[in-house]
Amino acid sequence: MADENFVDALAQLSFLVQNALAEIAGRHDLSLIQTRLLGVLRDHQPTMQDLGRHLGLDKSSISGLVDRAERRGLVTRTPSASDRRVVLVSITEDGLRLARQGAAEFAERIESFAAGLSEDDRRALTVLAQRLIPRTAPSA
């Protein structure tokens, strides 16, 4: 396939972005998955199971993930009023602050990569990227 370059470019770009993400997360002593956890919790107060779906993880993995985040005071568990089996996970003030700062640093980093791109280039890249992304792609 002459499309080797295309596939390669996307792969390298994905590593570039993920490495930036991991590096920034690490600066705050967070792993990539913990960062994603906080990212999800910024806009939702899901059940453990919801989290599993969002992050593509088994429920037992979520237990541990939330355990560790809770131990660090980034997240809290609340029993659901309507179903006593269910646990709702929320972000704390500390967690929220971390999430916001991480997001800002990430945006800044991406911008720095894109320093050589014009406004039009960025728009074009944004549109092309969005056309590749199916409806249910996981977010940060």
Next chain:
Amino acid sequence: MADENFVDALAQLSFLVQNALAEIAGRHDLSLIQTRLLGVLRDHQPTMQDLGRHLGLDKSSISGLVDRAERRGLVTRTPSASDRRVVLVSITEDGLRLARQGAAEFAERIESFAAGLSEDDRRALTVLAQRLIPRTAPSA
């Protein structure tokens, strides 16, 4: 920043690609990092330290990684002739086969995402992506 969309699109795209990679690797009972290991070894016969640089890992992490891959017969260690401290890592036939097949499946998957893109779109995306990638970005 009105560039929120830009950053978001790149982040989502990176997750899309990485998830595809991880899923395909998992199909062959490989982790993402093992896949990258095989990818590097396809074109090089590096020392442990070289590998650490390529993959951005500590030498102790490389030891374990190569250990596990060697146990599965995907990789071999060879002592260097010129420096008896050094170990050269090579891919085996089995490893090579796995790497090639994985790469093919990955390319196919990416193509399927890009099904809606014209030839021109792909070229444009490739060029834009390459302009974001510094010369020393890690490869698959």
Next chain:
DNA sequence: CGAGAAGGTACGTGGTACAAACTAATTAGT
């Protein structure tokens, strides 16, 4: 009410990553 389904947790296993301590081989300094 009783059987089974659903939500979470606990535990065991294995991969991943790092730092620190260690061995062996090479290179530098005098």
Next chain:
DNA sequence: ACTAATTAGTTTGTACCACGTACCTTCTCG
């Protein structure tokens, strides 16, 4: 040339991440 410092790799200990399994509690449905 001989010691001192450096370099390559491994080992060990710790922590995180992910999964499957077993288990407990709570719901739901017949």
